[in-house]
Amino acid sequence: MAVDPLIELRDVNKYFGKLHVLQDINLTVGRGEVVVVIGPSGSGKSTLCRTINRLETIQSGHIAIDGKPLPEEGKGLAQLRAEVGMVFQSFNLFAHKTVLANVSLAQLKVRKRGKEEADRRSRELLERVGLASQADKLPAQLSGGQQQRVAIARALAMDPKALLFDEPTSALDPEMINEVLEVMRQLAREGMTMVVVTHEMGFARSAANRVVFMADGRIVEDRTPEEFFTAPESDRAKDFLSKILKH
Amino acid sequence: MYVLTDNFSLYGKGFLGTLELTVYSSILALLLGFVMASFRVAPVGSLRVIGTVWVAVLRNTPLTLLFFAVLLGLPRFGLVLPFKVFAVLALGCYTSAFICEALRSGINTVPTGQGEAARSLGLSFGQTLGNVVLPQAFRSVIPPVGSTLIALAKNSAIAGAFSVTELLGTYKPLNELGYSIIWSFVWIAVGYLIITLSISALFNLMEKRWGVAR
Numbered sequence: 001m002a003v004d005p006l007i008e009l010r011d012v013n014k015y016f017g018k019l020h021v022l023q024d025i026n027l028t029v030g031r032g033e034v035v036v037v038i039g040p041s042g043s044g045k046s047t048l049c050r051t052i053n054r055l056e057t058i059q060s061g062h063i064a065i066d067g068k069p070l071p072e073e074g075k076g077l078a079q080l081r082a083e084v085g086m087v088f089q090s091f092n093l094f095a096h097k098t099v100l101a102n103v104s105l106a107q108l109k110v111r112k113r114g115k116e117e118a119d120r121r122s123r124e125l126l127e128r129v130g131l132a133s134q135a136d137k138l139p140a141q142l143s144g145g146q147q148q149r150v151a152i153a154r155a156l157a158m159d160p161k162a163l164l165f166d167e168p169t170s171a172l173d174p175e176m177i178n179e180v181l182e183v184m185r186q187l188a189r190e191g192m193t194m195v196v197v198t199h200e201m202g203f204a205r206s207a208a209n210r211v212v213f214m215a216d217g218r219i220v221e222d223r224t225p226e227e228f229f230t231a232p233e234s235d236r237a238k239d240f241l242s243k244i245l246k247h
Numbered sequence: 248m249y250v251l252t253d254n255f256s257l258y259g260k261g262f263l264g265t266l267e268l269t270v271y272s273s274i275l276a277l278l279l280g281f282v283m284a285s286f287r288v289a290p291v292g293s294l295r296v297i298g299t300v301w302v303a304v305l306r307n308t309p310l311t312l313l314f315f316a317v318l319l320g321l322p323r324f325g326l327v328l329p330f331k332v333f334a335v336l337a338l339g340c341y342t343s344a345f346i347c348e349a350l351r352s353g354i355n356t357v358p359t360g361q362g363e364a365a366r367s368l369g370l371s372f373g374q375t376l377g378n379v380v381l382p383q384a385f386r387s388v389i390p391p392v393g394s395t396l397i398a399l400a401k402n403s404a405i406a407g408a409f410s411v412t413e414l415l416g417t418y419k420p421l422n423e424l425g426y427s428i429i430w431s432f433v434w435i436a437v438g439y440l441i442i443t444l445s446i447s448a449l450f451n452l453m454e455k456r457w458g459v460a461r
Contacts, residue, residue, distance in 0.1 A: 055363055073290055075371070082369025092364035096383050105378060106368035151364075158368060 004031040005067075006162055006193050007052060012061030014047060021047050022058070023217040029162070032191045036204040036225075039214035040240055045197045046089075048214065049166045052195065053084045066161060082110050085155030089167040091147040093139035093154070099126065100135040103154045111158065118157075125153040129183050145176025149183055162193040169200055201244065205229060213237045250426040251434045257417055262438045264412035268334060268403040269442060273396050275339025280346025287351055290372055298347065305344035310402055313337050318409050334406035342399045349391040353384035386457055393450030397443045414438045 007029040014022040021044045029035050037045045050056040051063060054070055054077055063070040065084060071077045093102050103122035107113045113121070126132045129149040131142075139147050148168055155163055165184065169177040181203050188194060188207040198204065204211050204225055211228040213221040215236045221228060232238050251258060286298030305313070317337040318330060328336075357380050365375040407416030414435055421431040 053367055055367065078366075078369045078371050080369075081367055084367075086364075086367035088360060088364060090358075090360050092358075092360035094361060094364070094379050094383075096386075106365075106370060109374050109378065110369040154364075154368070 005029070006031045006033075006065065007195065008062075008064045009048075009052075010062040010064075012048075012051065012058050012063060014044075014051065014056065014058045021217050022051070025061070025219060027212065027219065027222070029193060029195060031161075031193055033209045034188045034192075034194045034196065034207055035210045035212055036208040037195065037197045037212045037214060038199065038201070038204060038240075039220075043214040044217040045214045046166050049164050049195060049197045052164055053081050053086055055086075078110070082106070082158050083161045085158055085160035085163045087148070087151050087155055087163065087165045087168045089170050091139070091144070091151045091171070093147055093150055095139055098136050098138060099131065099142070099150050102139065102150060103157050106154070107157050121157060122153070125156050126150070128156075129153045130179075143176060144172045145179045148172065148176075148180045152180075152183055152187075156187075162195070163187065165194065165196040165198065167197050167199070169198065199244070201229070213240070215240070250421060250430045254417075254421060254424075254426075257420060258414075258434060258438065260412055261414040261417035261435075262441075265400070265403050265414040265438065266442060268331070268338060268406055268411070268413055269396075269400040269446075271335045272338035272342060272399055272403065275335060276342035276346050276396075276399060277392075279340065279343035280350055283343060283347040284350035284354065285376060287347065288354055288376070302344045302347055305341050306348070308341070310337070310341050310405055311408075313341050314405055314409055330409055330411050331406075334403075334409065334411045338399060338403060338406070341402070342395060345395045345398075346392060349388050349395060350384065352391070353386075353388035354380055356387045357383045389450055389454045389457065393446060393453075396450075397446050400442050400446060401439065 005028045007027070009025050009027040012022055012025040013020070025048060027035075027048075037048060039045050047056055051058050052065075054063075065080060068080075071080055093099075094105065097105065100119060100122050103125060104115070104118040107118035107121060108115065111118075123132060123135060126135055129152055131146055131149055131153070134142060134146060134150075139150065142150065152163075152168075168184070169180050172180065177200065181200060184194070184196070184203065185207050196203070196208070208225050211221070211223060211225050212219055213228065213232075213234075213236075220234050220236050221232065228237070229241065232241055283298045283301050286294040287302070289295055289298075314334070314337045318333045321328075321333065361379050361383065362375055365379040370378065403413055404415040407413045418428070418431045418435060422428055
């Protein structure tokens with residue numbers, strides 16, 4: 001894998017004030033690859049995810065998507081973001097719009113599709129995430145798991161080259177986590193390029209091509225799930241795994 | 248008591264004058280306030296500076312002083328317009344600073360995740376503001392914008408001191424005609440109440456229709 005790089009980060013550094021949250025990050029995600037980023041909280045994994053579509057700016061280093069460097073603020077950046085979907089921990093569905101309108105909005109405004117075409121595509125995607133019957137409801141009327149599946153459909157509506165997941169199941173009740181993970185597993189099987197920040201070790205084992213372990217702003221390990229979970233190299237990863245796998 | 252029926256046309260002119268000032272200035276204030284609020288949250292630094300300076304200057308200037316500046320100052324630079332237009336300019340610009348801040352506080356009530364989600368889908372700053380942030384901000388700014396426009400209606404009385412026909416100014420001719428000053432003012436107050444209570448009613452209706460459901 002990783003012969004055809006889609007997302008490339010080179011020597012990326014980021015500070016929040018004095019805090020050095022990303023330290024010399026080098027990461028390549030190949031087309032069709034699923035990379036799961038795990039690590040203790042505060043390790044910079046969410047920030048890493050958010051730098052890829054420039055929701056967080058970086059102080060130094062290079063990020064390229066599909067061979068093109070990440071543009072500065074403006075039209076070029078908006079175009080790039082349309083190619084890289086993002087799913088957030090807190091869903092962030094547009095609270096004043098129906099489920100259908102949530103999925104259709106960017107198709108109308110960014111992809112310039114007609115209303116009928118956009119709505120048809122939206123209904124297809126809602127069908128795919130199992131929510132076709134909820135199209136006319138407002139986000140607040142749905143459960144967390146349903147909202148997150150709508151958010152995935154909304155990201156897919158742009159036909160993105162890659163999807164970024166920033167702790168997509170961390171705000172969900174345990175029984176809703178699976179319905180979201182199932183949608184994500186299906187996407188992984190279909191060959192979608194995904195960067196997933198998560199605490200779901202089961203998902204990492206079953207769906208990831210690679211596991212990236214971060215601690216204190218650095219990538220400590222970058223290996224296949226079997227290798228990482230059965231024989232972690234670093235003490236930091238051993239310590240982390242012993243804590244989360246115990247209970 | 249007969250001061251109203253005897254001088255109905257005088258009161259009527261004053262009332263319409265105040266109404267006109269209120270309506271035109273409100274429209275100007277809402278438009279300018281909207282533009283300035285957009286500036287204040289824009290990603291472009293120079294726009295943010297313009298918005299901040301606009302609010303700082305206009306919000307902190309006494310309205311009477313602003314009237315002097317506009318009505319006496321602008322003609323010096325060759326801009327001669329009817330006093331009524333000047334009055335609308337002064338009132339509208341002054342009030343726009345308050346509208347801007349009310350809108351901005353509304354924008355701040357919208358969770359940042361909403362804007363991030365919109366931007367992550369490829370929407371531009373303008374599209375994000377227009378389609379996602381402002382429609383949600385709008386619901387929470389209905390009450391403060393209503394208050395600001397009521398204050399505008401009452402502030403329009405200052406225009407009377409600059410020989411613009413408006414409601415408060417009607418007391419002068421009535422006083423000269425020898426009518427009871429108390430009843431003159433009672434009817435003037437009623438005139439203001441008609442306007443301000445109408446604004447209240449309108450905004451109550453809007454709040455019922457579009458307000459944040461809790």
